Amino acid sequence: MISSLLRIIAIGRITLTEAVRQKVLNVLLIFSIVLVGSSVAVSQLATPGLDSAGLFDAQIKFVKDFGCGAIGLFGFFIALLSTAQLIPQELHNRTIYTILAKPVRRSEFLLGKFLGIVLLLALSVALMSLAFAATLYWQEIEGIHATTAAYDGTPNWRANPTAVNSYNHDVQLVITQVRDPQIIEAVLLIFAKLVMTISIALLISTFATSSIFTIITTFFIYLIGHMESTAREFWLAHGADASIWQTSLVGLISLLVPDMNSFTIVDEILAGNKVPWHHALSLLGYADVYIIVLLAVSIIIFDYREI
Amino acid sequence: MMESSAPVAAPFAAETVGLTKRYPLTWKRKVLVALDRLDLQVRPGEVFGLLGPNGSGKSTTIKLLLGLITPSEGEARIFGLPPESLEARRRVGFLPENPYFYGFLNGDETLRFYGKICGVTGAKLEKKIEDLIELVGLQNGRERPLRSYSKGMLQRIGLAQALIHDPDLLFLDEPTAGVDPLGSSQIRDLILQLKKMGKTVIFSSHLLEQVQEVADRVAIFSLGKKVLEGSLESLLTQNEGTQINLSADVSPEQQARLVDALKQAGIEGGAEAIRFTRPHLSLEQLYLRTVQTQADPRAKNPPVQ
Numbered sequence: 124m125i126s127s128l129l130r131i132i133a134i135g136r137i138t139l140t141e142a143v144r145q146k147v148l149n150v151l152l153i154f155s156i157v158l159v160g161s162s163v164a165v166s167q168l169a170t171p172g173l174d175s176a177g178l179f180d181a182q183i184k185f186v187k188d189f190g191c192g193a194i195g196l197f198g199f200f201i202a203l204l205s206t207a208q209l210i211p212q213e214l215h216n217r218t219i220y221t222i223l224a225k226p227v228r229r230s231e232f233l234l235g236k237f238l239g240i241v242l243l244l245a246l247s248v249a250l251m252s253l254a255f256a257a258t259l260y261w262q263e264i265e266g267i268h269a270t271t272a273a274y275d276g277t278p279n280w281r282a283n284p285t286a287v288n289s290y291n292h293d294v295q296l297v298i299t300q301v302r303d304p305q306i307i308e309a310v311l312l313i314f315a316k317l318v319m320t321i322s323i324a325l326l327i328s329t330f331a332t333s334s335i336f337t338i339i340t341t342f343f344i345y346l347i348g349h350m351e352s353t354a355r356e357f358w359l360a361h362g363a364d365a366s367i368w369q370t371s372l373v374g375l376i377s378l379l380v381p382d383m384n385s386f387t388i389v390d391e392i393l394a395g396n397k398v399p400w401h402h403a404l405s406l407l408g409y410a411d412v413y414i415i416v417l418l419a420v421s422i423i424i425f426d427y428r429e430i
Numbered sequence: 431m432m433e434s435s436a437p438v439a440a441p442f443a444a445e446t447v448g449l450t451k452r453y454p455l456t457w458k459r460k461v462l463v464a465l466d467r468l469d470l471q472v473r474p475g476e477v478f479g480l481l482g483p484n485g486s487g488k489s490t491t492i493k494l495l496l497g498l499i500t501p502s503e504g505e506a507r508i509f510g511l512p513p514e515s516l517e518a519r520r521r522v523g524f525l526p527e528n529p530y531f532y533g534f535l536n537g538d539e540t541l542r543f544y545g546k547i548c549g550v551t552g553a554k555l556e557k558k559i560e561d562l563i564e565l566v567g568l569q570n571g572r573e574r575p576l577r578s579y580s581k582g583m584l585q586r587i588g589l590a591q592a593l594i595h596d597p598d599l600l601f602l603d604e605p606t607a608g609v610d611p612l613g614s615s616q617i618r619d620l621i622l623q624l625k626k627m628g629k630t631v632i633f634s635s636h637l638l639e640q641v642q643e644v645a646d647r648v649a650i651f652s653l654g655k656k657v658l659e660g661s662l663e664s665l666l667t668q669n670e671g672t673q674i675n676l677s678a679d680v681s682p683e684q685q686a687r688l689v690d691a692l693k694q695a696g697i698e699g700g701a702e703a704i705r706f707t708r709p710h711l712s713l714e715q716l717y718l719r720t721v722q723t724q725a726d727p728r729a730k731n732p733p734v735q
Contacts, residue, residue, distance in 0.1 A: 126549050133546040137532065144534045216530040221591060224496045224524035224601075225548050226516040429499045 130227055131235040138239020139246075142205050151204075152247050155197035156254040162189035163258055163265070183300045186262050187393050190255040191309055194248060195389075198317045199345075201247050202240065206324035207337035209236050219430055230422045233325070237418065240321050248314050255310075259301045266297035300395075308403045309392045315410040316386045320345060322417035323381070329425040348383030351376050381413045443599045443630040444472040444495055448504035451490050464490040466654045467504065472632055472647075474598070477625050479641040480634040482651030488634035489527065490654075492601050495632070496524055508599065520548075523592030527604040529584060533577030537568050537587055540576060541594055548595035562590040566620065582613025589620060600624060602633035606640060618644055642666070680706060 143149070163186060213219035222232055270293045280286040324341040331337045354373050385406060392398050449468040452461050465487040472478045480488040493499045495506050497514030511518040531540055538559055545555040563572060566586040571579060576587065585605055592600055602621070606614035614637070621631055621644045635641050641648060642662060650658040658665065680688070685706050692704060 129549070129551075130547050133543060137535075137543055141532060141534060216532070217526045217528065218531055220496075220498060220526040221524060221529065221531070221544070221588075222547060223498060224519065224522065225544065225595070226519040227547050228516070 127228070127231055130231045131238060134222070134227075134232060134235025135238030135242060138209070138236050139242045142239065142243045143246075145205075151197060151200060152250060155193055155247075155251050158193045158197075159190050159251055159254040160258055162186045162193070163261060165189065180296070180300065183259075183262050183266060183297065184393070184395070186258055187306065190251075190258060191306075191313060191389060191393060194251045194255065194310065195313045195316070197251065198244060198248055198313065199320060202244050202317045202321045203324055203338055203341055205243060206240050206321050207328060207334040207341070209240065209325070210328045210331075211334045214430065223430065229426050233329070233422055233425050234418070237321065237325055240325075241318055244314070244317055244321065248310065248317070252310055255306075259306075263297060263301040266301070267294050270294055270297065305392045305398065308398065308400065309389045312386055312389050312392075312403060312406060315407050316383060319381055319383070319410050319413055319417075322414045322421075326417050326421040326424070329421045329428060344380055345383060347376065348380045350384070351380055352382050352384040381410075385409070441473070442471045442507070443474045443476070443509060444470070444632060445507045445510075446470045446491070446495070446504065449491070449494055449501050449506055450503040451487075451494060451499065452502040463654050465494065468656055470649060470656065470659070472630060474630050475625070475628055476646045477621060477631045477633075477644050479645035479648040480632065480651060481636065481638065481641060481648050482634075483636065485653075486651035487654040487656075488651055489603055491651075492524075492603050492632070492634065496522065496601060520595065521598045523595070523597035523600045525585070525588040525592045525600070525602045525605055527607055528581075529588045531576050531584065531587065531591075534575055536573050536575050537563065537571040537590075538573070540587055541590055544591040544594045550595055558594060558596075562593055565593070565623070566590045567616065580613070582609045582616070585609055585613070585617055586620075589617070593624075597629070599630040599632070602631065604634055604636075606635060606637055614640065 165185075210219070213222075219232075223229065270290065274280050274286065274290050277286065280290070320341065323344050324337055327340045327344075328334070328337045331340070351373075355377055388398055388402070388406065446468050449465060449470075450463070451465040452463050454461050468487070468491060470491070480491060482488050490499070494501055495508065495513055497506075497512070497518070506513050508518040509521055511521075513519075513522075532543070535543065541559045541562060542555065545551070545558060550558060563569060566589055568583060568586050568590065571583050571587065576584065579587065589602070589605070592602075605617050605621070609617065618640055621633065624631055625644075631644075633645075645662060647659070647661045648665070649656050689704055697703075
């Protein structure tokens with residue numbers, strides 16, 4: 124058991140090292156960090172300074188949207204591109220033969236590869252989140268500064284207890300918005316969704332003959348995953364009118380394709396709505412179950428693959 | 431892939447019985463027979479050469495013996511064990527044809543990785559790396575990334591990784607493909623050294639002279655079938671005629687006296703029955719002697735003119 128785990132870790136480490144040393148991914152990561160950071164400049168153009176109610180609300184919300192969007196988008200590219208080329212590259216370099224001819228199970232090889240890409244993704248999301256946190260902190264300073272400047276427009280406002288209370292309230296609002304622990308919840312959900320994407324791509328790459336096939340197929344499954352809940356709702360609403368074929372098709376898709384749309388709960392968090400942790404945890408549990416199922420199927424297919 | 435029970439003492443390092451591999455070509459409604467009913471037995475400690483043109487079934491045989499692909503029919507055993515079992519894998523090492531490995535790792539890192547996945551760790555692994563680097567002569571490649579390696583160096587690091595867990599049986603698929611004659615002769619010497627260490631080596635090649643120099647037995651493949659098998663001695667000895675080798679130069683007068691002496695010994699057959707020729711070097715031998723002398727200024731033998 125321990126020796127098996129050590130083999131998986133050794134393969135995971137080499138996969139991570141290989142991915143980190145690929146220039147394309149590094150460029151992608153640097154670009155995403157710059158983009159997250161530059162969201163401040165973009166937000167100032169889109170929603171400059173305080174809003175009509177004298178609050179910094181819109182600008183912070185914009186930075187949150189932009190940051191989480193960039194993490195999700197670039198994370199998706201990093202996850203998809205690096206997973207799609209895992210097995211084809213191993214076959215091209217013939218390293219797969221040398222590894223599988225050693226006392227290594229095929230399942231250990233696949234799990235090691237999965238571990239490596241998940242670590243790469245975790246590293247990328249952590250770096251992007253760091254840039255995101257720094258940007259938000261900068262927004263906090265900017266927000267407090269803008270609020271103070273707005274109050275300074277009224278002479279001797281500090282002598283007026285009502286104005287001071289109002290000022291403290293506005294500043295507290297900026298701080299609460301920036302240091303919202305729900306952002307961690309959002310980033311975790313984005314990460315879980317990306318790990319699901321890796322699992323789908325890994326499953327396809329176990330029988331795909333090229334990385335392009337894996338990329339395109341995973342992308343379509345990702346899209347279907349986003350649309351299936353709409354189809355399901357429609358089916359539930361018009362259940363009586365639907366033919367047996369329509370019912371079976373929607374049922375089959377619901378079973379085979381993970382419901383990616385349920386992760387749009389992130390938008391709710393970003394909109395400032397409270398999403399309880401137990402809801403986020405149940406979604407993370409759903410992702411875990413799907414990932415385990417996808418990995419199990421990948422291992423079965425890869426066990427029979429002739430290399 | 432299940433771990434099998436304890437290994438049973440087996441007389442053969444590798445054995446196949448009616449081993450067949452067919453690939454269905456669905457779109458052509460045909461079946462490609464890559465390997466047809468192969469019966470093969472390789473004894474422990476033997477150097478066994480698989481010969482044949484491209485596509486004759488050599489690599490398929492190796493992949494089947496390594497459990498990388500499954501046979502359509504028949505059976506393969508490694509020391510009496512199923513090839514896909516971890517027990518069998520612990521006893522085999524493999525160098526694939528034209529390997530690239532991980533270009534971003536250096537020589538030491540590569541061996542460390544392969545050691546770890548074989549369960550070799552700590553001081554034992556470091557000692558093994560030292561020994562193997564010395565064995566394959568890659569002291570200059572320890573810190574260099576593999577992407578900067580020459581083909582010969584890649585083959586040598588490939589040999590080292592195949593040996594990292596001290597296997598009893600080595601599969602080398604075209605170990606000298608694309609390697610210059612000097613590098614190729616170094617690999618040949620390594621195979622002989624492995625034999626001295628008691629390893630069984632099964633290798634494929636289409637460089638016949640090289641096979642002749644290292645293999646104890648060979649099997650010749652053609653179109654997926656084994657067409658000939660045996661020891662080099664039995665396969666290459668011609669039963670007609672006798673060859674006498676003289677290291678001295680023989681003048682025409684001495685040749686005439688030798689012919690008379692042979693006739694007195696009762697060996698007749700006309701003028702064409704006895705021929706005098708000068709021994710020839712093969713081009714490879716000539717090249718190697720020249721290059722090796724050039725490479726080592728302390729060499730005592732002058733280059734062949």
